[in-house]
Amino acid sequence: MSAVVAESLCKTFRVRGEAGRVHHEFVAVDDVSFTVARGASLGIVGESGSGKTTIARMLSGLERASSGTIAVADRDRSTPVRSSGERRRRGRELQIVFQDPYTSLDPRQSVGACLEEVLRLHTQLDRAGRRSRILELLDSVGLDERHASSLPRALSGGQRQRAAIARALAAEPIVIVLDEAVSALDVSVQAQVLNLLGELRARTGVAYVFISHNLAVIRQVTDEALVLRRGRVVERGPTETVLDAPAHEYTQRLLASVPVPGWDPHAVCGRAPAERAR
Amino acid sequence: MSATAISPVAAVPTVRRRRVARLHARIGTAGMVAVAFLAVVALAAILAPLIAPNPNAEDLLNITAGPSLGHPLGTDELGRNLLSRLIWGARTSLLGPLIVIGAATGVAVPVAAVAGWRGGAVDLAISRLLDLMFAFPGLLLAILVVALYGTGLVPCSIALAISYMPWIARVARSGIVRERHKPYIAAAEVQGVSGFAICVRHLIPNISSIIWSQVTISFGYALVDLAALSFLGLNIQPPTSDWGVMVNNENALLDGHPVEVLYPCLLIVLCVTAVTYVGNRLASEEERRAR
Amino acid sequence: MSALLEVDQLAVQLPIGQRLRPVLHDVSFTLARGEVLAVVGESGSGKSMTARAIVRLLPPGAASSGRVTFDGTDVGSATRAQLRELRARRVGMIFQDPRAAINPIHRIGDFLTEALVRDRRMRKAEAHERAVAVLGEVGIDDPGRRLRQHPHELSGGMLQRVMIASVLLAEPDLILADEPTTALDVTTQAEVVAVLGDLRRERAMAMVFITHDLELAAAISDRVAVMYAGYLVETLPAAQALERPIHPYTEALLRSRPELSRRMAAIPQIPGRPLAAHEATGGCPFQPRCSYAIERCAAERPEPVRLGGESVMCHRAQERRAAGSAPVGEGTLVR
Numbered sequence: 064m065s066a067v068v069a070e071s072l073c074k075t076f077r078v079r080g081e082a083g084r085v086h087h088e089f090v091a092v093d094d095v096s097f098t099v100a101r102g103a104s105l106g107i108v109g110e111s112g113s114g115k116t117t118i119a120r121m122l123s124g125l126e127r128a129s130s131g132t133i134a135v136a137d138r139d140r141s142t143p144v145r146s147s148g149e150r151r152r153r154g155r156e157l158q159i160v161f162q163d164p165y166t167s168l169d170p171r172q173s174v175g176a177c178l179e180e181v182l183r184l185h186t187q188l189d190r191a192g193r194r195s196r197i198l199e200l201l202d203s204v205g206l207d208e209r210h211a212s213s214l215p216r217a218l219s220g221g222q223r224q225r226a227a228i229a230r231a232l233a234a235e236p237i238v239i240v241l242d243e244a245v246s247a248l249d250v251s252v253q254a255q256v257l258n259l260l261g262e263l264r265a266r267t268g269v270a271y272v273f274i275s276h277n278l279a280v281i282r283q284v285t286d287e288a289l290v291l292r293r294g295r296v297v298e299r300g301p302t303e304t305v306l307d308a309p310a311h312e313y314t315q316r317l318l319a320s321v322p323v324p325g326w327d328p329h330a331v332c333g334r335a336p337a338e339r340a341r
Numbered sequence: 342m343s344a345t346a347i348s349p350v351a352a353v354p355t356v357r358r359r360r361v362a363r364l365h366a367r368i369g370t371a372g373m374v375a376v377a378f379l380a381v382v383a384l385a386a387i388l389a390p391l392i393a394p395n396p397n398a399e400d401l402l403n404i405t406a407g408p409s410l411g412h413p414l415g416t417d418e419l420g421r422n423l424l425s426r427l428i429w430g431a432r433t434s435l436l437g438p439l440i441v442i443g444a445a446t447g448v449a450v451p452v453a454a455v456a457g458w459r460g461g462a463v464d465l466a467i468s469r470l471l472d473l474m475f476a477f478p479g480l481l482l483a484i485l486v487v488a489l490y491g492t493g494l495v496p497c498s499i500a501l502a503i504s505y506m507p508w509i510a511r512v513a514r515s516g517i518v519r520e521r522h523k524p525y526i527a528a529a530e531v532q533g534v535s536g537f538a539i540c541v542r543h544l545i546p547n548i549s550s551i552i553w554s555q556v557t558i559s560f561g562y563a564l565v566d567l568a569a570l571s572f573l574g575l576n577i578q579p580p581t582s583d584w585g586v587m588v589n590n591e592n593a594l595l596d597g598h599p600v601e602v603l604y605p606c607l608l609i610v611l612c613v614t615a616v617t618y619v620g621n622r623l624a625s626e627e628e629r630r631a632r
Numbered sequence: 633m634s635a636l637l638e639v640d641q642l643a644v645q646l647p648i649g650q651r652l653r654p655v656l657h658d659v660s661f662t663l664a665r666g667e668v669l670a671v672v673g674e675s676g677s678g679k680s681m682t683a684r685a686i687v688r689l690l691p692p693g694a695a696s697s698g699r700v701t702f703d704g705t706d707v708g709s710a711t712r713a714q715l716r717e718l719r720a721r722r723v724g725m726i727f728q729d730p731r732a733a734i735n736p737i738h739r740i741g742d743f744l745t746e747a748l749v750r751d752r753r754m755r756k757a758e759a760h761e762r763a764v765a766v767l768g769e770v771g772i773d774d775p776g777r778r779l780r781q782h783p784h785e786l787s788g789g790m791l792q793r794v795m796i797a798s799v800l801l802a803e804p805d806l807i808l809a810d811e812p813t814t815a816l817d818v819t820t821q822a823e824v825v826a827v828l829g830d831l832r833r834e835r836a837m838a839m840v841f842i843t844h845d846l847e848l849a850a851a852i853s854d855r856v857a858v859m860y861a862g863y864l865v866e867t868l869p870a871a872q873a874l875e876r877p878i879h880p881y882t883e884a885l886l887r888s889r890p891e892l893s894r895r896m897a898a899i900p901q902i903p904g905r906p907l908a909a910h911e912a913t914g915g916c917p918f919q920p921r922c923s924y925a926i927e928r929c930a931a932e933r934p935e936p937v938r939l940g941g942e943s944v945m946c947h948r949a950q951e952r953r954a955a956g957s958a959p960v961g962e963g964t965l966v967r
């Protein structure tokens with residue numbers, strides 16, 4: 064049984080044209096298909112603007128696919144929700160964590176209240192049950208009771224991101240989509256979060272769709288990887304293969320661009336120094 | 342900032358004292374003075390039947406009298422107790438703007454939420470409608486309503502509420518549009534929280550600071566507008582006491598007894614200033630805390 | 633040669649809860665023309681606050697002390713007009729979160745050309761042309777179309793590049809870049825860094841570059857500054873940053889990196905919890921988490937000491953330097 068099946072996903076946006084009124088279509092995601100097995104972890108890497116976030120938004124229902132189908136836990140979610148029951152069910156199947164820890168949490172809601180809201184929506188637990196579940200969730204992301212009553216602004220970036228992960232875990236989803244969820248963290252907090260993600264997957268069997276620009280991070284948390292460019296998949300395979308023996312020219316270029324000691328940005332992007340247009 | 346001024350209050354550990362201290366920290370000493378002033382005025386208005394004698398009782402032996410024990414602020418040209426008239430006048434003068442702003446906000450915020458949340462064509466339609474309403478001056482609308490339904494507080498308040506609504510709605514809508522695309526809203530959507538609940542629990546609370554400042558500023562304007570309508574003889578009718586009615590007393594000026602006009606004027610100015618000041622302080626504090 | 637930017641004993645307090653609490657302690661550094669300083673460190677350690685304090689863009693209610701001198705003028709005593717001039721022409725700021733820094737209601741084109749038209753009195757068409765050229769330089773294709781779009785229609789990385797383009801358009805003498813490439817793929821990152829490098833060479837532009845990527849920091853900068861809990865705990869030449877850090881925090885940070893070439897069973901973490909700047913007690917702020925701590929570290933805060941090209945805030949700096957501080961990668965650090 065698979066956690067996510069996406070088939071021939073396409074997304075076109077209408078974009079304002081030159082003469083004001085004229086619109087034309089812009090293809091952001093072009094015929095992308097993938098499956099993620101239960102408990103598996105799929106990495107998505109690719110050029111900036113290649114449609115990674117758009118895919119994440121389509122998976123989570125924030126954006127409607129122009130064509131193609133999405134099934135999560137073998138249930139189709141290509142059509143908009145019809146009932147509040149279905150809306151909640153989709154919430155229990157797939158959750159999302161965003162890049163920016165500073166705007167991912169309601170600034171006026173304490174971490175505890177935020178988790179409480181999710182539990183009330185998705186579980187039948189009573190007050191005491193919710194309370195203990197909140198502590199359990201906080202504990203699983205390395206936060207404690209003290210943080211339950213904190214507002215987001217009282218937390219560091221890493222703590223906020225862990226709170227966002229706790230919120231995603233609260234409904235015990237089958238899949239979590241992480242859109243550059245560790246990009247804003249310093250390496251030591253990033254290490255905590257990555258270790259946490261690995262541990263959670265081993266323990267609960269949750270599947271990840273993990274979007275990142277950091278190839279070392281992709282190596283650390285994913286089994287398979289997709290490389291995206293201009294909305295199309297240019298390479299796919301087991302993460303090791305993609306990173307160790309990249310077949311597509313773009314993937315090779317990507318790997319060559321990773322900063323290492325002695326890195327020269329001009330050589331990497333193939334332009335002579337100072338050919339700047341004036 | 343007077344950090345030392347907080348400590349004597351905060352030292353007493355009762356819950357109410359702590360609440361006062363917190364309010365003090367948010368609006369400052371000047372803000373507390375403004376709140377105290379408004380509280381006194383409001384309390385006086387509520388308790389008017391208990392503390393103030395009949396504002397229309399005429400003491401014909403003492404007309405245009407100066408301050409005395411029986412008439413602390415003196416009397417007007419009919420020998421009516423000025424203080425009493427001011428206190429009773431506070432009832433209508435404060436109730437009016439309260440109705441205006443309550444009704445305007447009650448309509449404006451849901452309208453703005455629908456526009457901002459749904460976006461697209463719905464937003465466009467609502468925004469155009471608001472634009473249309475802007476074009477209609479409030480006082481003119483009030484005069485029209487009075488012409489149709491007669492004078493009085495209720496028609497005037499409804500007319501003003503209609504004309505204040507688009508101002509509040511526009512500000513609220515722009516706040517919601519800004520907030521709408523933030524990830525925490527998207528996260529709630531993905532959780533399966535309904536659009537209604539997201540608006541009520543997340544969107545509207547998070548733009549409360551800008552709504553607050555708009556509401557308090559509008560309260561000041563409404564107070565002045567209603568007083569102006571009374572002045573024009575369209576709102577509260579004499580002999581009912583109302584600050585606006587009291588200001589509209591040309592006899593007082595002709596008789597060379599301007600205090601009875603000055604007092605209500607002063608009260609109007611002080612109330613408007615106090616409300617606006619507290620509102621702005623709360624709003625800017627809210628903004629700072631949200632960051 | 634006199635420095636372009638001199639930051640001396642900069643300290644900032646912010647109203648947190650009911651009180652003013654320190655978020656930056658005595659940060660000092662200098663930057664010459666054409667020099668690049670990379671700043672790395674824990675999230676919440678005050679990197680962004682340092683950049684903001686330089687141009688006095690502090691949150692309301694903030695208090696600051698110390699001196700910031702830019703090109704001979706004291707920023708602390710600058711008038712409002714001088715500050716505006718400084719921010720508009722001389723010092724460009726690339727904000728960490730472009731979605732928050734760019735007004736969502738305006739088009740990208742308006743955002744980019746507004747300053748040119750208003751401050752530089754450029755014709756609209758000319759400003760538009762410049763904007764198109766600069767967007768092209770930072771690797772955005774079809775810039776003409778992008779200018780007509782609203783911020784929410786752009787991807788995170790594109791918006792970040794719009795932010796960078798807006799600073800490039802102003803051609804400042806100093807760029808304060810707050811994590812300017814976090815949302816970019818590595819190839820685009822290389823392009824953007826190359827453009828910034830060209831500017832540096834052509835116009836002797838200086839830069840403060842905040843990042844979490846230690847390799848990137850070492851590759852593009854002359855010196856790397858490491859911050860922890862509001863303190864600048866170490867400043868060292870870039871060439872040495874990845875190989876021979878002296879401060880135990882820097883060393884621990886280097887160990888926490890995931891590796892590109894292999895998957896680790898678990899990434900080494902720094903034990904304990906990061907400290908907020910205002911929680912720092914009398915001792916060294918890193919002491920509770922430091923595996924090299926001695927008694928003295930808890931009792932007494934170390935003063936920054938200069939050792940050759942570097943400045944380190946650690947009681948054991950001399951001794952660690954003499955020992956050639958453990959080469960990173962071999963597990964001398966417990967855990």
Ligand SMILES: Nc1ncnc2c1ncn2[C@@H]1O[C@H](COP(=O)(O)OP(=O)(O)OP(=O)(O)O)[C@@H](O)[C@H]1O
Pocket residue numbers: 076077078089091110111112113114115116117118784785786787788789790815816817
């Ligand atoms: N609402 C929208 N309207 C128009 N175009 C859009 C909209 N949302 C996204 N796009 C376009 O779709 C393309 C893909 O955007 P997306 O955000 O998915 O990129 P991404 O791969 O996440 O990039 P990054 O790595 O920079 O975050 C971009 O060209 C973007 O401009």
Ligand SMILES: Nc1ncnc2c1ncn2[C@@H]1O[C@H](COP(=O)(O)OP(=O)(O)OP(=O)(O)O)[C@@H](O)[C@H]1O
Pocket residue numbers: 216218219220247249632646647648655673674675676677678679680681682691728908909
């Ligand atoms: N507006 C504010 N009000 C109160 N405290 C703030 C405010 N902005 C930042 N802080 C606090 O100041 C400290 C320094 O924040 P700063 O943004 O400089 O961190 P940073 O090093 O840039 O972290 P990151 O890597 O996560 O961006 C943090 O502890 C933060 O919580």
Ligand SMILES: [Mg+2]
Pocket residue numbers: 115116117787788789
């Ligand atoms: Mg993205």
Ligand SMILES: [Mg+2]
Pocket residue numbers: 679680681728810
């Ligand atoms: Mg920062």
